[in-house]
Amino acid sequence: MMSTVLSTAAAHTFLAHCRILLGDPYVLTHADAMAPYLTDWRGRFTGSALAVLRPGTVAQVADTVRACAQWRVPIVPQGGKTGLVLGSVPDDSGTAIVLSLARLDRIRQVDPFNRTMTVDAGCVLHTVQQAAQEYDCLFPLSLAAEGSCTIGGNLATNAGGTAVLRYGNMRELCLGLEVVTPQGEVWDGLRALRKDNTGYDLRDLYIGAEGTLGIITGAVLKLYPQPKACIAALAALPSPAAALDLLKLAQDRCGASLTGYELMSAFCLQLVHTHFPALPQPFSATHPQFVLLELSSSESEAHAVALLEQTIGAALERHLIDDAVVASSIAQSQSLWQLREHIPLAQARAGKNIKHDISLPVSAIPAFIAQTAPQLQRAFPGCQLVCFGHMGDGNLHFNVAPPDGIGHEAFLANQAEVNRLVHDAVDHFDGSISAEHGIGALKRDELARYTSALELQLMRAVKQALDPHNIMNPGKIL
Numbered sequence: 291m292m293s294t295v296l297s298t299a300a301a302h303t304f305l306a307h308c309r310i311l312l313g314d315p316y317v318l319t320h321a322d323a324m325a326p327y328l329t330d331w332r333g334r335f336t337g338s339a340l341a342v343l344r345p346g347t348v349a350q351v352a353d354t355v356r357a358c359a360q361w362r363v364p365i366v367p368q369g370g371k372t373g374l375v376l377g378s379v380p381d382d383s384g385t386a387i388v389l390s391l392a393r394l395d396r397i398r399q400v401d402p403f404n405r406t407m408t409v410d411a412g413c414v415l416h417t418v419q420q421a422a423q424e425y426d427c428l429f430p431l432s433l434a435a436e437g438s439c440t441i442g443g444n445l446a447t448n449a450g451g452t453a454v455l456r457y458g459n460m461r462e463l464c465l466g467l468e469v470v471t472p473q474g475e476v477w478d479g480l481r482a483l484r485k486d487n488t489g490y491d492l493r494d495l496y497i498g499a500e501g502t503l504g505i506i507t508g509a510v511l512k513l514y515p516q517p518k519a520c521i522a523a524l525a526a527l528p529s530p531a532a533a534l535d536l537l538k539l540a541q542d543r544c545g546a547s548l549t550g551y552e553l554m555s556a557f558c559l560q561l562v563h564t565h566f567p568a569l570p571q572p573f574s575a576t577h578p579q580f581v582l583l584e585l586s587s588s589e590s591e592a593h594a595v596a597l598l599e600q601t602i603g604a605a606l607e608r609h610l611i612d613d614a615v616v617a618s619s620i621a622q623s624q625s626l627w628q629l630r631e632h633i634p635l636a637q638a639r640a641g642k643n644i645k646h647d648i649s650l651p652v653s654a655i656p657a658f659i660a661q662t663a664p665q666l667q668r669a670f671p672g673c674q675l676v677c678f679g680h681m682g683d684g685n686l687h688f689n690v691a692p693p694d695g696i697g698h699e700a701f702l703a704n705q706a707e708v709n710r711l712v713h714d715a716v717d718h719f720d721g722s723i724s725a726e727h728g729i730g731a732l733k734r735d736e737l738a739r740y741t742s743a744l745e746l747q748l749m750r751a752v753k754q755a756l757d758p759h760n761i762m763n764p765g766k767i768l
Contacts, residue, residue, distance in 0.1 A: 295385050296340070296361060304361045305341055308387075311353045316393075318342040327388045330379050331372050331435075338384035339366070346393040348468065348476060348507045354389060355505065356474030364764050365389050367501035369412065369443030372435040374645065375730030377500045377766050378443065386764075391442050394507060397421045405513040406465060406482040411442025411506045418511065427513040430457040430549075434634055442506045448498035450726035452630075455682035456549035456586070457514065459726065461497045468508035469496050472757040482510045495752070500728050501763040503756045519591035520549065522584045522623035523598050523616040525605065526577035530656040533581050533681060536610045537652070540583055543601045547594070550584030551682030552630050553655075558678045561636040562629055569632060570625055572615040581611075581681070582630050584623070591620065633678050634687075641698040643676060643691040644708045648716045649725035652684045662715040666690060669711060670704060685725040688712060713740065729767045737767065 296304060309317045318324050319341045329336040340363065345351045358365050364386035368378045380386040394412035401407070402425040409418055415436040422429040433439060433451045443449075445467070450459040457463065466481040469492075479493055496504055527533050533553050540548050556578055563571055583601075587594035595618060602614045617623040637643060650658050659677065666673055672693025679686040690708050692701030713723050717740050729737050738746065746768070753760075753768055 295383075296363065300361065301340060304357065304363060307357055308341065308343055308354065311357065312343060312345055312350055316344040316346065318344070324388070327368060327371070327390060328379060330376050331374060335376055335379065336382075337380035338382050339380045339386055339388050340384060342388045342390060344390045344393055348394070348470070351389070351391070351394070351470050351505060351507055352474045352476050354474075355470050355472065358387065358761055359472060359474055359759065362759055362761060363387055364761050365501075365505070366763055367391065367442070367446070367505045369440035369446070370414065370435065370438040371443075372439040373443065373447060373730060374647070374727045375724070375732040377447065377728050377730030377732075377763070381731070381765055389505065391440065391505070391507070394442075398508065400425050400427075400513075401482065402427055402513070404482055405515075407511045407513055408480060408482070408508065409441055409511060410508055411440060411445070413441045415439050415441060415444060422513050423516065425513075426516050428516045429463070429511060429513055431460065431463060434631060441509055441511070445497050445506050445509060446500050447726065447728040450680065450683065450685060452550050452552065452680060454680060454685070455551055456546060461494060463512050464493065464497060464509050465512060466510035467493045467496055467506055469504040469506055471504045472759065472762045476507075477504070480508055480510050498728070500730060500766050502753060502767050503762060505762075515588060517586040517588055519594045519620060520584055520586045520623060521591065521594040521598050521617050521620070522550070522582060522626045523602055523614055524572050524626050524629070525581045525583065525602065525611040525614040526573055526575075527579045527581060527611050528577070530579060530659050530681075532610050533579055534653065534656050535608075536581060536583075536605050537682060539605055539608070539610065540601050543604065544585055544597060547585045547587060547597065548583065548682070549586045550582065551680070552582040552678065553681035553686070554580045554582065554630060554633065554678040555675065556580070557674055558633050558636075558676055559629060561640055561676065562632045565636040565639040566632050569628055572626070573613055575613070577612055582626060584627075630678070633676070637676055637689065637691070640691065642702055643689045643698070644702065644705050646686075646688040646690075646709070646712050646716075646723075647725050647727040648686050648688055648712070648721055648723060649684045650686065650716065650719050650721035652681065654719040654721070655681060655684065655686065658686075658715060658719050658721070662688070662712060665711055665715070666708070670701075670708070672696070673701075684721075709736065731765055734765070734767060
């Protein structure tokens with residue numbers, strides 16, 4: 291069975307029941323109150339909802355889901371609403387409720403000996419990072435939206451960030467989950483175990499499912515020792531191929547100490563300098579590509595600086611890089627990181643562009659760029675590539691901005707054609723059209739195009755088995 295459209299009388303009865311479950315202040319039905327929950331992060335789409343429900347406990351989440359299951363009301367789970375693929379906002383039908391987990395924001399337990407933290411799904415990522423620091427521990431997930439995004443959303447999209455090279459994405463950073471099923475039952479899988487071979491791995495099934503199989507309400511997260519120092523260097527290079535050679539050199543010399551490796555094109559830093567002129571400009575000369583490397587040391591700041599200087603020196607001797615700046619302190623490292631972190635902000639100030647969150651085998655990145663950039667130029671003369679990302683783990687943000695003098699809205703009319711060109715190239719190199727942002731509603735048709743019939747059949751079988759009435763985030767992924 292599918293979710294249904296409630297009659298006016300049934301909707302009134304359903305919402306009255308929700309007010310009994312949650313309390314009147316936590317059932318939002320007025321347009322002004324619901325508005326902040328209905329528009330996506332980039333402001334490109336505004337949906338409609340029957341109501342926005344804001345439970346404050348796991349029991350209230352379960353009660354709410356049971357009510358939705360009884361009335362066949364679709365549910366759109368929502369965390370910090372920082373996603374970019376329309377995964378956490380409702381469609382424009384007005385039949386769904388938005389279930390906000392923002393009030394589930396407790397740090398339940400920190401175990402510094404087991405190096406774990408148990409948290410509510412509504413905890414903001416930055417709050418979790420700070421709570422880990424209080425125990426001299428590190429929770430290593432780091433994102434541009436860490437001041438707004440929530441752990442539940444991070445898990446639902448299997449978020450990555452800048453430290454995947456060393457620590458992995460959210461699937462690697464989570465040991466256990468608590469999930470409310472589409473029937474309103476609570477699965478307590480909050481196990482703080484690193485070894486557990488008891489049956490199917492349900493945890494990994496829910497991580498990355500974007501709320502289509504159940505609602506994550508809690509998680510056991512891995513913690514790590516707090517490094518004594520994190521030191522960065524910015525290297526100027528002639529090409530992505532040189533960046534690949536530098537990556538291998540850095541991994542060979544630094545091993546697990548290499549925690550960040552970010553590729554940035556010259557145009558990316560040009561955007562940053564244009565819109566944030568107060569930020570440092572380490573090089574006077576122009577270079578085609580740049581790499582930001584970060585080393586984390588468990589010994590000392592001096593050790594990290596020395597190891598990074600030795601690595602950069604070896605790269606210069608081998609003519610892999612043209613120039614480099616090595617930070618001599620943590621403060622200088624943070625200054626270099628600002629260049630990378632301000633690229634999305636500079637893009638936003640420059641205007642709208644066509645975004646791609648892709649992943650490739652690391653070894654294929656130079657060839658992908660060398661093939662795809664000229665194809666885009668031939669198809670859309672003068673278009674500008676904002677190519678940057680986590681090269682160390684194969685994740686590129688391969689964004690296409692309009693040529694000078696072309697209006698952004700007019701250029702966005704080419705989005706389907708641009709996407710086809712880029713995604714076909716990604717498929718040619720055995721990559722993925724979604725590295726860390728998920729599929730949501732925005733890439734649903736693209737997933738169907740680039741995924742085998744058997745794989746889609748298996749996904750649909752899982753969805754049908756767990757959510758037979760299709761009330762959990764319908765229209766997302768599948």
